[in-house]
Structures are given as structure tokens and as C-alpha cells.
Amino acid sequence: MANPVIEALGLRKSFHGRPALDGLDLHVSAGSIFGFLGRNGAGKTTTIKLLMGLLKSDSGSVRIFGQPIDTSRKAIEIRRRIGFVTEDKELYPYMTVEQLVRFTRPFFPTWRDDLERRYRQMFDLPPHRKIPDLSKGMRSKLMLLLAISHGAELLILDEPTDGLDPVAIEEILRELVALAAQEGATIFFSSHQLAEVEQIADRVTIIDRGRPIVDGLLDDLKARYQRLHIVLQEELRDPVQWLDGAVHIRQEGRTVSILASRNATALMEQALSLPGSRVELCPVTLKEIFLAHVRGN
Amino acid sequence: MLLRLNPSSGIPLYLQLIEQVKHAIEMGALRPGEQLPAIRKIAEDLVMNPNTVARAYRELEQAGIVEIKHGTGAFVSQSATGPTKILRRAQAVAQTAIERLASLGLTEEEIRRLVENELALLRVAKVKEPAHG
Numbered sequence: 001m002a003n004p005v006i007e008a009l010g011l012r013k014s015f016h017g018r019p020a021l022d023g024l025d026l027h028v029s030a031g032s033i034f035g036f037l038g039r040n041g042a043g044k045t046t047t048i049k050l051l052m053g054l055l056k057s058d059s060g061s062v063r064i065f066g067q068p069i070d071t072s073r074k075a076i077e078i079r080r081r082i083g084f085v086t087e088d089k090e091l092y093p094y095m096t097v098e099q100l101v102r103f104t105r106p107f108f109p110t111w112r113d114d115l116e117r118r119y120r121q122m123f124d125l126p127p128h129r130k131i132p133d134l135s136k137g138m139r140s141k142l143m144l145l146l147a148i149s150h151g152a153e154l155l156i157l158d159e160p161t162d163g164l165d166p167v168a169i170e171e172i173l174r175e176l177v178a179l180a181a182q183e184g185a186t187i188f189f190s191s192h193q194l195a196e197v198e199q200i201a202d203r204v205t206i207i208d209r210g211r212p213i214v215d216g217l218l219d220d221l222k223a224r225y226q227r228l229h230i231v232l233q234e235e236l237r238d239p240v241q242w243l244d245g246a247v248h249i250r251q252e253g254r255t256v257s258i259l260a261s262r263n264a265t266a267l268m269e270q271a272l273s274l275p276g277s278r279v280e281l282c283p284v285t286l287k288e289i290f291l292a293h294v295r296g297n
Numbered sequence: 298m299l300l301r302l303n304p305s306s307g308i309p310l311y312l313q314l315i316e317q318v319k320h321a322i323e324m325g326a327l328r329p330g331e332q333l334p335a336i337r338k339i340a341e342d343l344v345m346n347p348n349t350v351a352r353a354y355r356e357l358e359q360a361g362i363v364e365i366k367h368g369t370g371a372f373v374s375q376s377a378t379g380p381t382k383i384l385r386r387a388q389a390v391a392q393t394a395i396e397r398l399a400s401l402g403l404t405e406e407e408i409r410r411l412v413e414n415e416l417a418l419l420r421v422a423k424v425k426e427p428a429h430g
Contacts, residue, residue: 181337181347198304219309281417283307
């Protein structure tokens with residue numbers, strides 16, 4: 001992969017003997033919008049903290065812009081090129097919106113006044129309100145404003161649209177897309193809103209219990225995953241040995257529903273070879289892929 | 298000009314966009330030689346990934362429907378209206394097929410499902426299986 005902005009290999013991290021991450025690889029290329037998905041407790045926030053350098057992995061490596069994340073001088077320079085939005089949207093509790101923006105600005109020589117003005121107007125944040133008095137959604141917006149305005153080439157966002165209404169969410173998505181398109185920014189974000197990931201991500205990784213279970217270009221996943229809906233003339237007496245690729249099989253009387261992660265054509269032929277069967281192929285949403293892989297494994 | 302795509306439909310977005318552009322050309326909303334909107338603009342207007350838009354443009358170029366002039370943009374190719382002759386033939390084929398299916402007693406919904414099935418098989422056949430599965 002040319003220009004990997006984030007390159008993580010074999011990340012492992014345990015807390016009190018319990019593994020939170022059990023071997024994660026990440027390859028995020030420049031200009032990509034990368035969706036990072038998983039249930040609560042799957043290891044998303046741990047991963048993001050590792051990427052931010054707030055935690056050190058037990059094994060494995062992380063490189064951002066080709067440099068390892070550690071406490072060296074190079075690492076500090078790299079952090080300047082990254083904008084973060086954390087899960088709890090924590091900000092200094094004793095400042096107002098205005099004060100926090102003015103406080104943050106001088107840390108970043110690449111601060112973009114134009115972006116700051118644009119987002120202050122768009123997000124309509126009350127400048128003299130204290131941070132703890134802001135709603136969750138407003139804190140998300142403020143954190144995003146700070147992350148974007150300092151001219152970051154890479155945004156690492158943990159649930160950036162948490163607490164926002166649909167209009168605000170759409171605004172944020174459009175701005176993220178504009179940043180990728182106009183500024184060539186790379187965006188790595190975790191989200192529970194699968195629809196929004198489906199809308200703007202070009203690549204996704206789904207993790208479950210600390211391990212990656214789905215990874216690839218969203219377009220390719222959409223093409224590879226198919227649902228086979230099979231209606232038989234009689235209920236199957238002997239169980240069928242379905243070919244490779246059948247991820248989730250549900251049989252109810254004379255109907256069988258198969259979610260295939262690949263090999264759909266071969267599975268279709270296999271289904272058609274069953275006596276008196278009728279088979280339909282249906283496209284699959286990201287939600288279905290997610291649920292099939294993480295529910296009750 | 299272009300309609301919002303449906304990210305949850307299960308059909309890859311770049312394919313939906315390709316169809317939209319082809320449809321716009323067939324309907325005359327885009328004419329031969331006319332410039333398509335910049336990738337950036339489409340990405341922002343439709344709120345979709347610019348890489349996805351770029352992929353759709355590349356495939357339209359490979360199919361000869363669009364010409365990409367570096368530094369200037371993407372233009373509908375002169376030969377892009379060729380399809381109207383093919384379209385007229387295709388429409389005749391579709392009309393005959395649907396009349397025959399209807400005379401067999403199939404409902405509109407049944408016919409639609411039959412067609413969707415065949416299209417899905419076509420789509421699946423085009424997908425390159427990844428090396429590592």
C-alpha cells in the first residue's frame with residue numbers, strides 16, 4: 001500500500017489479564033475515509049487510545065506517517081498533524097467555548113482561521129458558555145471544530161456524531177467528505193451508526209472481542225456478500241453441507257436463508273441442485289454483515 | 298443533476314453512481330462533450346466518499362462513456378449516444394419478454410423478482426474472488 005498514514009501490526013493489549021485487543025492490523029492509506037466498527041467493549045476505544053499514544057501496546061507496532069508513536073521528538077511533531085475526537089468528548093471544564101478555541105490555537109502553527117470561522121458559524125456554538133454546560137452534541141461539534149481547525153492531515157475520531165441530531169450528522173458527514181476531497185485529509189473514525197459509515201467510508205474493519213473479523217473495501221464487501229433466500233418443496237431431511245462462504249445459515253421449515261461472505265455463485269448452484277428449490281439472491285447491507293459476524297458467535 | 302444514492306441498498310455505491318451517469322446521458326441531462334461535475338463537487342453534493350466517485354469515473358472512462366482530460370475534468374464522450382440505438386433494440390427485447398411473462402400469468406412483482414435475480418447473478422459473476430478468501 002502506497003502512503004500508509006496509519007500502519008498497525010499485530011496489536012495486542014490486555015488489562016488485568018483480560019485481552020482487550022488480540023492481534024489487530026490496520027492499514028489506512030492517505031485520503032481514505034476508514035470506518036472502524038465493533039460492539040461496545042470490542043476494543044475500538046482501546047485501539048484509538050493506542051493510535052493516540054495514550055496507551056502502549058503489549059506487543060505489535062503502530063506507525064503514523066511512517067513514524068512510531070512514542071515519546072520521541074518526532075512523535076510529538078507527528079501529533080501536531082493529527083486531530084482527535086475522543087469518546088467522552090472531554091475538554092477543559094473551566095473554560096468557555098471562546099476561551100478554549102483561543103487557548104488551543106497557538107499550539108498549532110498550521111491553524112486554519114478560514115476553517116475555524118466556517119465551523120464556528122456552521123456549528124453555532126454559544127461562545128461564552130462553559131464547557132460542562134454544553135450538551136453532548138455540542139461538545140462533539142466543538143471537539144471536531146478544534147480537531148479540524150488546526151489543519152490536521154489525519155483525523156482520528158471516536159464516535160464523532162454521538163449525541164447529534166440527523167441534520168447535524170449530515171452536516172458533519174458532508175464536512176468530513178469535503179475535508180477528504182479538498183484538503184486530502186485522511187479520516188479514521190469509529191461509529192455505531194452503520195448507515196453513516198456506509199455512506200462515506202471507502203474501507204471498513206469490524207472488530208469483535210479484540211480481533212478483526214471483517215476487513216476490506218466497502219464496495220468489494222457489498223459485491224461479495226449476498227443473501228440467498230431458498231424455498232424448498234419439502235423440508236430437508238438430511239442437513240446440507242453448504243460450501244465455503246456461508247457465514248450464517250437459518251432454516252425454518254421449508255425456507256433456508258444463507259448469508260454468504262463470498263462464493264455466492266457456487267452456493268447458488270448448490271442451492272439450485274436441491275430438489276424443487278427456488279432461489280433468490282438479495283444484496284446485503286452493512287448492518288446485516290455486522291450482525292451476522294458479531295452476534296452470538 | 299444526480300439523485301441521492303442509497304448507501305443501504307446493498308448495491309455498491311460506485312455502481313449506483315455509474316448507473317446514474319449513464320441514465321443522465323440517456324435522458325439527455327448530460328450531452329456528448331459536456332463536462333461532468335468535478336469529483337469533489339459530486340462527493341460533497343451527494344455526501345459520499347471522493348474515492349468512490351473517482352472509481353465510478355474511472356470505470357466510466359474504461360467503458361468509453363466518459364473521457365478524462367487531465368487537469369480539466371471528465372467529459373461525456375462523443376460516442377456516448379451510441380447506446381440509444383442499442384437502447385431502442387433493448388427496449389423491444391424487454392417489451393417482448395415482459396409481455397410473454399405476463400401472458401404466463403406472472404404478476405409485476407414476480408417479473409421484477411425474476412429480473413433482479415438474473416441481474417444479481419450477473420453481478421456476482423463479475424466479482425473477483427479475493428486471493429485469501
